[in-house]
Amino acid sequence: xxxxxxxxxxxxxxxxxxxxxxxxxxxxxxxxxxxxxxxxxxxxxxxxxxxxxxxxxxxxxxxxxxxxxxxxxxxxxxxxxxxxxxxxxxxxxxxxxxxxxxxxxxxxxxxxxxxxxxxxxxxxxxxxxxxxxxxxxxxxxxxxxxxxxxxxxxxxxxxxxxxxxxxxxxxxxxxxxxxxxxxxxxxxxxxxxxxxxxxxxxxxxxxxxxxxxxxxxxxxxxxxxxxxxxxxxxxxxxxxxxxxxxxxxxxxxxxxxxxxxxxxxxxxxxxxxxxxxxxxxxx
Numbered sequence: 650x651x652x653x654x655x656x657x658x659x660x661x662x663x664x665x666x667x668x669x670x671x672x673x674x675x676x677x678x679x680x681x682x683x684x685x686x687x688x689x690x691x692x693x694x695x696x697x698x699x700x701x702x703x704x705x706x707x708x709x710x711x712x713x714x715x716x717x718x719x720x721x722x723x724x725x726x727x728x729x730x731x732x733x734x735x736x737x738x739x740x741x742x743x744x745x746x747x748x749x750x751x752x753x754x755x756x757x758x759x760x761x762x763x764x765x766x767x768x769x770x771x772x773x774x775x776x777x778x779x780x781x782x783x784x785x786x787x788x789x790x791x792x793x794x795x796x797x798x799x800x801x802x803x804x805x806x807x808x809x810x811x812x813x814x815x816x817x818x819x820x821x822x823x824x825x826x827x828x829x830x831x832x833x834x835x836x837x838x839x840x841x842x843x844x845x846x847x848x849x850x851x852x853x854x855x856x857x858x859x860x861x862x863x864x865x866x867x868x869x870x871x872x873x874x875x876x877x878x879x880x881x882x883x884x885x886x887x888x889x890x891x892x893x894x895x896x897x898x899x900x901x902x903x904x905x906x907x908x909x910x911x912x913x914x915x916x917x918x919x920x921x922x923x924x925x926x927x928x929x930x931x932x
Contacts, residue, residue, distance in 0.1 A: 651716075651926040652676070652684040654752070654779065654817060654863040654892035657707065660695040664897040669711055671898050676714065679905055682923070684895075685930075687779060688720040691754040694781075694791045705745050716930060718779065719747035723755055723763040736770050743774050748930045751779030752817065758786050759793045759801035768805060772812030777929045779861065782820035784835035792818050797831060799824055799847045806855040813929060815890065816848075816860040822870035824848045825881070837869040842877040849881075852888045859929065860885075862921070863892035868904050879912060886917040890925050 659666040676684060686708055688701045701719040708717035719742035726734045739750065750771045757764055759782070771778050781792035782802075788794070795801040799821075806814065819836060823829045827844035851858050861867070871878035882889065893902045908921065 650679075650681045650891055651923045651930075652681050652893050652895070653815065653861045653890040653926050655684040655686055655895045656689060656695075656699065656752075657686055658697070658699040658703065660689055660697050660699055661897065662696040665899070667895065667897055669707055669715065672895065673711065673714055675895070675898070679902070683714055683716055685716045685718060685749070685779075685892075685926075687718050687752040689752070689754065690720040690722050691756075692722075693756050694754045701742050701747065705742065705747065709746065716932075717747050718749040718751055719743070719776075720751060720753070721767070723753075723757065723761070723767055728763045728766055730766060730769075735766065739767075739770050739774065739776070743776060747776065748932075749777040749779065749815075751815070753778065753780040754792050756783070756790060757793060759795045759799075760804050764793070765805065765808070768809045768812050768814075772809050775813075775931070777813040777815055777859075779815045779817060781818040782816060783818060784820055785831050788835065790820075790835050792820065795820065797824075797829065797834065799851065802858075803847075803851065803855075806851065806858055810857055812857060814858050815929070816858060817863055817867075817892070817894070819866040821848065821860065822866040825870045837865060837873075839869075839873050841874040849885070852885050859888050859890060859925065861890040861892035862904055862908070863894035867892075868907065871907065882911065882913055882921070883917065886913070886920045887925065889921050890929070891922045 657667045688704045689699045704717045708715040783790035783792035786794045824846045825848045827846040
């Protein structure tokens with residue numbers, strides 16, 4: 650198993666930090682071979698940062714188990730095609746071992762020109778991008794924003810076909826239903842999936858979009874309508890990545906037992922648990 654979404658260190662006030670040793674102990678208990686460690690360099694979500702430099706340093710020490718990503722806040726410097734600071738920085742991180750970019754938590758429209766500059770750079774460097782999608786534009790929310798129906802994401806997927814995106818967050822998973830409302834977009838909606846949403850459309854029609862199954866948002870999307878959850882996994886197993894969004898030592902991780910016990914054939918489970926991740930990470 651490869652966990653595609655983990656954070657370590659002191660990031661939340663009032664929570665014990667998830668140290669590398671505590672993480673690896675939990676990984677051993679759950680049968681997880683490797684974990685992708687995502688830096689936090691956007692100020693919106695957590696109380697402390699965990700920088701790319703720190704993540705690269707820690708993952709180098711535990712290179713057999715931990716896989717580093719890098720991150721740069723899109724609002725640093727001028728961030729345009731004429732200013733090379735961000736490109737040079739991401740290139741430096743990639744040369745130091747970063748296998749991807751994210752988690753992006755900046756509260757900007759998904760198609761913001763500063764974001765597009767980062768998408769372009771990551772496509773050129775073949776770094777998959779993990780992003781957190783929150784609510785609709787104009788709301789105070791964590792993560793990138795998009796309108797109902799995800800037109801900004803579709804615009805970006807078309808504009809940057811060589812950039813791989815990995816979706817995460819309540820704003821993404823709420824759109825598993827075609828009946829989602831603006832008020833539900835940054836929540837965990839309940840009830841049956843009466844009509845498929847933009848999540849299914851994008852996964853089916855764009856080769857450069859994947860989704861990780863981390864956090865309460867993905868677990869809720871799969872379990873709000875249990876029969877449909879199985880149908881969804883059967884249909885999109887080659888575009889989904891096992892992940893937990895593990896943040897603090899005492900955190901419950903229900904997605905692990907859910908995926909282990911779900912009525913899905915073993916070949917499809919292998920795709921979700923590690924084969925899709927190995928392909929994206931080129932390992």
